[in-house]
Amino acid sequence: MDILNPADLKSLIAQQGKWSISLYIPTHRVGREQQQDPIRLKNLLAEAETKLLATGLRRPEVEKLMSPAERLLWNDNFWRHQSDGLAVFLSNDFSVIYRLPAEFEELLIIANSFHIKPLLPLLGRAGTFYILALSMNNVRLFQATPDTISEIALNFPTSMDEALWMDEPERYLNLHSGSVSTSEAGIFHGHGIDEDAKKNILRFFHSVNEGLNALIEDKTVPLILAGVDYLLPIYRGASTYKNLLKDGILGNPDRENLSEMHEQAWSIVRPIFEESQKKAFEKYEQLVGQQSAQATNDLSTAVKAAKFGQVETLFVPLDVHIWGRYDEANNKVILDSQFRPDNEDLLDFAAAETILNSGQVFAVPSEQLPGDGDLAAILRYPVQPP
Numbered sequence: 001m002d003i004l005n006p007a008d009l010k011s012l013i014a015q016q017g018k019w020s021i022s023l024y025i026p027t028h029r030v031g032r033e034q035q036q037d038p039i040r041l042k043n044l045l046a047e048a049e050t051k052l053l054a055t056g057l058r059r060p061e062v063e064k065l066m067s068p069a070e071r072l073l074w075n076d077n078f079w080r081h082q083s084d085g086l087a088v089f090l091s092n093d094f095s096v097i098y099r100l101p102a103e104f105e106e107l108l109i110i111a112n113s114f115h116i117k118p119l120l121p122l123l124g125r126a127g128t129f130y131i132l133a134l135s136m137n138n139v140r141l142f143q144a145t146p147d148t149i150s151e152i153a154l155n156f157p158t159s160m161d162e163a164l165w166m167d168e169p170e171r172y173l174n175l176h177s178g179s180v181s182t183s184e185a186g187i188f189h190g191h192g193i194d195e196d197a198k199k200n201i202l203r204f205f206h207s208v209n210e211g212l213n214a215l216i217e218d219k220t221v222p223l224i225l226a227g228v229d230y231l232l233p234i235y236r237g238a239s240t241y242k243n244l245l246k247d248g249i250l251g252n253p254d255r256e257n258l259s260e261m262h263e264q265a266w267s268i269v270r271p272i273f274e275e276s277q278k279k280a281f282e283k284y285e286q287l288v289g290q291q292s293a294q295a296t297n298d299l300s301t302a303v304k305a306a307k308f309g310q311v312e313t314l315f316v317p318l319d320v321h322i323w324g325r326y327d328e329a330n331n332k333v334i335l336d337s338q339f340r341p342d343n344e345d346l347l348d349f350a351a352a353e354t355i356l357n358s359g360q361v362f363a364v365p366s367e368q369l370p371g372d373g374d375l376a377a378i379l380r381y382p383v384q385p386p
Helices: 006-014 032-054 059-074 076-080 117-122 160-167 169-177 184-191 195-215 232-238 258-289 299-307 346-356
Strands: 016-026 085-091 094-100 107-113 129-133 140-144 149-152 223-227 311-317 323-327 332-335 360-364 376-379
Touching: 006 094, 006 346, 016 032, 016 059, 032 059, 032 076, 032 085, 032 107, 059 076, 059 085, 059 094, 094 117, 117 346, 117 360, 129 258, 140 258, 149 258, 160 195, 195 232, 223 232, 223 258, 258 311, 258 360, 258 376, 299 311, 299 323, 299 332, 299 346, 299 376, 311 346, 323 346, 346 360
Parallel strands: 129 223, 311 360
Antiparallel strands: 016 085, 016 107, 085 094, 129 140, 140 149, 311 376, 323 332
């Protein structure tokens, strides 16, 4: 599974080009349905090829655009290591592929920029969190959403033996030749931890903390610890992660059922996410009740405000597309009744511009959208509607 960081999202938003192809499909980790995943991608690629050729683009140009994704179709190892959804982005001289813990609806968009709205629930404020499973023999990191959980491959030592060996080989050999063992059973029988053992655990956890901070860019995403009770406070002493939650999951994570660990973690983090969205929702409703010009559900007003960095908070529906384009030269929003290669989803455009200007975006199902407009925006200061 891959990590989607805010910098990755901004990189996607910054890519502008006439032929920007965004493909989303649901994928499967195991079972017979996994065999259908490459077929699903193949069908979407065929649809994209047909649409590109219909615009007058020459076949060699189309083949060059599609080749990074085409190569995936025959990569058995790639399909054996999937998460819950696959996002593919292709344009001239640029391509990137993400295996992510999100059950995407099948979608193909060809526009002047990449379509990023389905990715938004994966970013911190929208419901993504991490679980760090602590063990002396195998530290693991999981990225989760309310509905999914996936393990992330780690590029740093994940066992105490490995970490201490890499840190100080000679000291490690002395450790093993003495009376102290690095096996969990040896150190923690009866939960008695002598000072030397505790120091070694702390050194190991400092190593894990360093690797974790290098791996995770957005440290505002909540991190939950899972492990036996005597390890959690030691790790907290080593951690510098910005949003390490106070509550943790007690028990041996090596023996823990993954779905149960996910359920316990979600019960810890759910109130945090609900409170953040609830506060934004209530602020919008309060401004509407006051008839304040700082709240708007007018699409044109919100799109222009987003472009000029005036949107503090934006709610957009995940399951709706409104086609058109923003005419920057005339500061005008132009609607279109259908999708064309020279336009884009204006809801997606507003979300992207809000993110680029450090606003927060909640991409939600239509029924959770506040008000009765196409979107809902809280502005940093009042602006006059068009």
